[in-house]
Amino acid sequence: MTCNAKTKAVALTTTFARTFARIIASTFASVLMAFSGLASAAGDADRGKLLYQQRCAACHSVDYNGVGPAQKGVFGSTAGKAPGYVYSDALKASTVVWSDKTLNQWLADPQKLIPGQKMGLSVPDAKERGDILAYLKKAAAP
Numbered sequence: 001m002t003c004n005a006k007t008k009a010v011a012l013t014t015t016f017a018r019t020f021a022r023i024i025a026s027t028f029a030s031v032l033m034a035f036s037g038l039a040s041a042a043g044d045a046d047r048g049k050l051l052y053q054q055r056c057a058a059c060h061s062v063d064y065n066g067v068g069p070a071q072k073g074v075f076g077s078t079a080g081k082a083p084g085y086v087y088s089d090a091l092k093a094s095t096v097v098w099s100d101k102t103l104n105q106w107l108a109d110p111q112k113l114i115p116g117q118k119m120g121l122s123v124p125d126a127k128e129r130g131d132i133l134a135y136l137k138k139a140a141a142p
């Protein structure tokens with residue numbers, strides 16, 4: 001009898017310990033996932049590089065003017081200032097300063113941010129904009 005009860009108690013303790021370990025493990029996993037979520041919210045520069053090559057490089061490069069202006073030093077500069085590039089009147093006259101926020105607005109809807117501009121492309125997906133800008137911030141650093 002006594003012996004049996006003891007065995008039961010041990011078995012119960014073991015089950016409890018296992019459940020507890022499982023809860024700890026799953027909490028740890030969700031904390032990890034929350035962190036990786038944060039990292040991607042800040043923008044994934046590697047994915048951004050790929051997207052930049054697919055969506056932007058036909059018209060832009062960091063160092064040279066093409067269909068679109070060269071992008072070196074674009075972060076922190078006023079719109080329409082790449083040397084030697086012929087901008088639309090709208091961009092020339094604009095006082096927008098390029099930051100994460102304004103570049104995000106530009107990529108989402110250039111025409112809404114600066115009416116009369118001549119860039120014929122937008123990036124509707126917020127995550128893709130974040131990734132592209134994370135890449136551009138590094139690649140176009142002055």
Ligand code: HEC
Pocket residue numbers: 052055056057058059060067068069074078079080081082086087088090091103106107116117118119120121123132136
């Ligand atoms: C079809 C060609 C084309 C593509 C593709 C394109 N752009 Fe542009 N981009 C332009 C043109 C043209 C301008 C100049 C707009 C003006 O003068 O009104 C411009 C301007 C800009 C500016 C303003 C720069 C400045 O000097 O003020 C930024 C920033 C920009 N583009 C980023 C991007 C990014 C990032 C992508 C990819 C998601 C992209 N563009 C794709 C043609 C393009």
